[in-house]
Amino acid sequence: xxxxxxxxxxxxxxxxxxxxxxxxxxxxxxxxxxxxxxxxxxxxxxxxxxxxxxxxxxxxxxxxxxxxxxxxxxxxxxxxxxxxxxxxxxxxxxxxxxxxxxxxxxx
Amino acid sequence: xxxxxxxxxxxxxxxxxxxxxxxxxxxxxxxxxxxxxxxxxxxxxxxxxxxxxxxxxxxxxxxxxxxxxxxxxxxxxxxxxxxxxxxxxxxxxxxxxxxxxxxxxxxxxxxxxxxxxxxxxxxxxxxxxxxxxxxxxxxxxxxxxxxxxxxxxxxxxxxxxxxxxxxxxxxxxxxxxxxxxxxxxxxxxxxxxxxxxxxxxxxxxxxxxxxxxxxxxxxxxxxxxxxxxxxxxxxxxxxxxxxxxxxxxxxxxxxxxxxxxxxxxxxxxxxxxxxxxxxxxxxxxxxxxxxxxxxxxxxxxxxxxxxxxxxxxxxxxxxxxxxxxxxxxxxxxxxxxxxxxxxxxxxxxxxxxxxxxxxxxxxxxxxxxxxxxxxxxxxxxxxxxxxxxxxxxxxxxxxxxxxxxxxxxxxxxxxxxxxxxxxxxxxxxxxxxxxxxxxxxxxxxxxxxxxxxxxxxxxxxxxxxxxxxxxxxxxxxxxxxxxxxxxxxxxxxxxxxxxxxxxxxxxxxxxxxxxxxxxxxxxxxxxxxxxxxxxxxxxxxxxxxxxxxxxxxxxxxxxxxxxxxxxxxxxxxxxxxxxxxxxxxxxxxxxxxxxxxxxxxxxxxxxxxxxxxxxxxxxxxxxxxxxxxxxxxxxxxxxxxxxxxxxxxxxxxxxxxxxxxxxxxxxxxxxxxxxxxxxxxxxxxxxxxxxxxxxxxxxxxxxxxxxxxxxxxxxxxxxxxxxxxxxxxxxxxxxxxxxxxxxxxxxxxxxxxxxxxxxxxxxxxxxxxxxxxxxxxxxxxxxxxxxxxxxxxxxxxxxxxxxxxxxxxxxxxxxxxxxxxxxxxxxxxxxxxxxxxxxxx
Ligand code: HEM
Ligand SMILES: [Cu+2]
Numbered sequence: 001x002x003x004x005x006x007x008x009x010x011x012x013x014x015x016x017x018x019x020x021x022x023x024x025x026x027x028x029x030x031x032x033x034x035x036x037x038x039x040x041x042x043x044x045x046x047x048x049x050x051x052x053x054x055x056x057x058x059x060x061x062x063x064x065x066x067x068x069x070x071x072x073x074x075x076x077x078x079x080x081x082x083x084x085x086x087x088x089x090x091x092x093x094x095x096x097x098x099x100x101x102x103x104x105x106x107x
Numbered sequence: 108x109x110x111x112x113x114x115x116x117x118x119x120x121x122x123x124x125x126x127x128x129x130x131x132x133x134x135x136x137x138x139x140x141x142x143x144x145x146x147x148x149x150x151x152x153x154x155x156x157x158x159x160x161x162x163x164x165x166x167x168x169x170x171x172x173x174x175x176x177x178x179x180x181x182x183x184x185x186x187x188x189x190x191x192x193x194x195x196x197x198x199x200x201x202x203x204x205x206x207x208x209x210x211x212x213x214x215x216x217x218x219x220x221x222x223x224x225x226x227x228x229x230x231x232x233x234x235x236x237x238x239x240x241x242x243x244x245x246x247x248x249x250x251x252x253x254x255x256x257x258x259x260x261x262x263x264x265x266x267x268x269x270x271x272x273x274x275x276x277x278x279x280x281x282x283x284x285x286x287x288x289x290x291x292x293x294x295x296x297x298x299x300x301x302x303x304x305x306x307x308x309x310x311x312x313x314x315x316x317x318x319x320x321x322x323x324x325x326x327x328x329x330x331x332x333x334x335x336x337x338x339x340x341x342x343x344x345x346x347x348x349x350x351x352x353x354x355x356x357x358x359x360x361x362x363x364x365x366x367x368x369x370x371x372x373x374x375x376x377x378x379x380x381x382x383x384x385x386x387x388x389x390x391x392x393x394x395x396x397x398x399x400x401x402x403x404x405x406x407x408x409x410x411x412x413x414x415x416x417x418x419x420x421x422x423x424x425x426x427x428x429x430x431x432x433x434x435x436x437x438x439x440x441x442x443x444x445x446x447x448x449x450x451x452x453x454x455x456x457x458x459x460x461x462x463x464x465x466x467x468x469x470x471x472x473x474x475x476x477x478x479x480x481x482x483x484x485x486x487x488x489x490x491x492x493x494x495x496x497x498x499x500x501x502x503x504x505x506x507x508x509x510x511x512x513x514x515x516x517x518x519x520x521x522x523x524x525x526x527x528x529x530x531x532x533x534x535x536x537x538x539x540x541x542x543x544x545x546x547x548x549x550x551x552x553x554x555x556x557x558x559x560x561x562x563x564x565x566x567x568x569x570x571x572x573x574x575x576x577x578x579x580x581x582x583x584x585x586x587x588x589x590x591x592x593x594x595x596x597x598x599x600x601x602x603x604x605x606x607x608x609x610x611x612x613x614x615x616x617x618x619x620x621x622x623x624x625x626x627x628x629x630x631x632x633x634x635x636x637x638x639x640x641x642x643x644x645x646x647x648x649x650x651x652x653x654x655x656x657x658x659x660x661x662x663x664x665x666x667x668x669x670x671x672x673x674x675x676x677x678x679x680x681x682x683x684x685x686x687x688x689x690x691x692x693x694x695x696x697x698x699x700x701x702x703x704x705x706x707x708x709x710x711x712x713x714x715x716x717x718x719x720x721x722x723x724x725x726x727x728x729x730x731x732x733x734x735x736x737x738x739x740x741x742x743x744x745x746x747x748x749x750x751x752x753x754x755x756x757x758x759x760x761x762x763x764x765x766x767x768x769x770x771x772x773x774x775x776x777x778x779x780x781x782x783x784x785x786x787x788x789x790x791x792x793x794x795x796x797x798x799x800x801x802x803x804x805x806x807x808x809x810x811x812x813x814x815x816x817x818x819x820x821x822x823x824x825x826x827x828x829x830x831x832x833x834x835x836x837x838x839x840x841x842x843x844x845x846x847x848x849x850x851x852x853x854x855x856x857x858x859x860x861x862x863x864x865x866x867x868x869x870x871x872x873x874x875x876x877x878x879x880x881x882x883x884x885x886x887x888x889x890x891x892x893x894x895x896x897x898x899x900x901x902x903x904x905x906x907x908x909x910x911x912x913x914x915x916x917x918x919x920x921x922x923x924x925x926x927x928x929x930x931x932x933x934x935x936x937x938x939x940x941x942x943x944x945x946x947x948x
Binding site for chain 1: 300306315316408410411414415417418419421422434436437440441443444447451536684685686687794795799
């Protein structure tokens with residue numbers, strides 16, 4: 001925190017969980033929307049449009065967490081410890097809560 | 108002036124402590140007598156009062172639970188009839204959650220945080236007082252209704268359609284909706300000021316990663332409250348609108364959906380469990396290391412665990428709705444998140460166990476309660492895991508098993524830690540020592556009574572006994588267990604009574620306690636007992652923060668820290684930067700005032716008029732509310748003498764921030780965050796009713812050109828308003844007059860309001876269909892915001908007229924700009940949502 005401002009540090013701290021929260025809400029929303037609009041029936045190659053739509057935001061969140069994890073040390077230096085844990089939380093939470101997309105029936 | 112470097116600042120020279128105390132006390136103390144209590148804005152007074160009031164409500168809620176247990180002791184008791192029984196368990200649950208648990212943690216946090224962070228008060232003292240009065244008045248409304256026999260009777264989660272007008276025709280449900288919402292003003296107020304105080308009022312040099320863990324827990328709690336309470340408030344407002352005006356949000360016959368209520372309620376209700384748990388965990392993390400004579404294990408891991416809990420607990424709400432027929436995939440999401448949140452909780456628990464392992468635990472009274480916590484909470488966790496398994500949930504749903512589980516979690520996870528905390532901080536709060544023996548006896552009675560009562564309820568639940576029933580004539584085999592459970596309930600009550608007696612005896616007759624009786628490291632003990640309103644005669648720098656309470660106490664009292672005394676007769680504190688806590692400026696806090704009470708009374712008048720069904724006159728009651736808020740803002744201390752203040756020899760700080768945000772700006776940002784969640788929940792409602800709700804479709808309605816034009820005009824006008832705010836600020840900063848721009852802004856806002864009114868006029872009646880009702884709610888939301896923006900711009904205009912806008916302190920301009928931009932964004936979003944709703948139909 002000596003190097004970066006407090007608000008910047010806090011933003012890094014919550015970045016991971018925020019990415020998870022965003023992916024989770026968007027996936028939940030798209031799930032409802034897709035069920036209404038009949039997306040599970042539309043296939044996009046081997047999988048349904050529904051699964052793709054739900055999985056995409058999670059993939060984006062996972063990528064974001066990975067990119068930020070790669071950068072956090074250079075950005076925050078000695079203060080990177082707890083924000084790094086935050087990014088791991090975001091990554092693991094997204095992987096874990098979104099895994100059912102791959103298996104469960106949709107609507 | 109560049110921010111001073113903490114290490115370079117020389118300490119102030121020592122002075123005599125007593126004259127310093129007198130000087131500060133004159134400025135900070137409460138007025139004499141009862142009036143002095145009424146006008147107090149001190150966090151110490153109000154924190155204590157919050158806790159004392161919460162204990163009184165705990166007593167009332169406890170009394171009700173005794174009535175419940177008396178009724179259930181035998182299968183066919185004629186003691187309470189069904190209608191009364193419904194009121195009693197509903198009030199028991201609602202009182203315990205809204206009038207005991209939340210206010211209790213707010214009170215504790217209010218009382219302790221400024222002391223732990225090394226400052227003299229919270230960021231918005233008048234807001235603490237306003238919150239208290241709203242709490243007291245709202246709570247009194249609920250209790251009065253109970254005594255009058257018209258208490259809410261639909262269960263503490265007030266499911267629709269039971270709580271709708273058809274099945275609850277009386278005012279009982281309105282009492283809940285209006286009363287609880289009134290009380291929640293205090294929760295939002297507390298959340299905002301705790302958050303701003305933690306981020307901006309820490310003693311110089313106390314970085315975020317060095318502040319006491321308790322502050323991290325409360326930061327997490329405050330953030331959760333800002334995100335969690337808005338859905339509840341929205342749900343209550345919508346249901347009240349349905350009951351009062353027939354807007355059918357939850358009425359399936361007109362396209363509404365009762366499940367929308369369940370979503371909104373549990374969107375609040377599950378995070379609520381963590382809102383309650385986090386401060387309790389904060390107490391544990393504070394007390395355990397000191398009683399084990401060591402340091403906490405894993406500071407960073409605990410902060411990360413808090414972070415995880417704060418976020419993950421918002422992804423679980425649907426697990427309260429596993430039985431309502433939600434699509435499998437969605438169930439799987441929420442089930443996964445429910446299991447995941449166990450990980451940070453486990454990290455927590457292992458950190459405590461590790462700490463106890465490393466140190467030498469001393470079996471003092473607070474430690475007994477901590478052990479009680481471990482034992483009870485772990486069992487509650489186990490039954491929680493059982494309930495998280497969907498098939499088991501289907502079996503145990505709505506039985507006494509759930510009642511048992513929730514009390515293991517709430518009493519184990521909240522009440523025991525709070526009792527530990529009270530026992531711990533009692534010497535600070537009362538300045539006196541405990542009478543030996545009583546507290547221990549109370550502990551054992553509570554522990555044995557608790558497990559006797561609730562362990563047995565697991566069994567009755569598994570035998571199939573539903574919750575919320577007053578009699579069970581067909582199942583006499585349940586009686587033995589129920590009778591024992593009731594017996595132990597009374598044992599527990601005796602224990603709580605003894606605890607209360609112990610507190611009263613200690614406060615009234617205990618021997619004077621030495622300072623810092625626990626040899627604690629944190630600043631909350633580095634002061635006289637009981638603490639004076641100003642807490643510290645001078646504010647600790649890094650060195651004194653690390654000296655431990657014993658090492659810092661005398662030096663602080665002698666004025667060797669920053670900003671000693673009150674030589675200017677003002678209530679001065681230091682505002683520091685968010686991360687490294689570099690001193691930025693000196694803030695002047697308000698003096699004692701009755702304004703918060705008067706404002707709370709005005710709001711109460713509005714609530715009572717709504718309750719009485721005088722909907723036509725109720726809005727009139729808002730006029731005094733607006734006037735009082737205006738007066739409140741006007742009376743915010745304007746520094747007449749704005750000369751820089753010397754906080755240490757040769758180190759001066761300005762009274763107005765240079766560049767950085769004022770405290771009010773930070774507070775407004777917090778409010779807008781909560782407001783944003785409110786809007787997001789409303790948009791969720793709109794999407795839910797349009798997409799998921801099974802009812803009849805909304806009758807078609809063709810938005811014609813006029814409507815589109817009105818919508819576009821509103822957004823364009825608001826954009827002009829936002830630009831106007833920018834422009835006015837730029838002119839004031841360049842020391843040029845801004846009056847004309849401000850007049851323009853007021854007019855633009857009024858025009859936007861007129862445009863919106865025209866739009867509302869063209870829309871179909873909100874009573875026609877739930878889709879029309881949410882749309883009207885959205886329009887009303889935008890209208891309210893434009894109205895406030897208008898008042899804001901008028902306020903700035905008034906300031907310009909009085910010549911109060913200066914480049915150093917541009918009055919309300921920045922805050923108004925923030926509000927104006929938010930209003931613009933909200934209006935644009937709302938109009939887009941309305942358009943999408945039409946396009947989808
Ligand atoms: C003082 C000891 C307590 C006893 C003996 C007790 C007893 C009970 C009983 C027997 C019920 C079930 C009523 C029924 O389903 O028919 C109940 C419900 C409930 N209790 Fe307690 N309770 C106590 C303390 C608490 C505390 C401290 C809290 C919260 C912090 C709490 C929160 C609740 C809630 C939320 C319900 C559910 C109400 C509803 O079904 O709407 N209780 N309590
Ligand atoms: Cu839950």
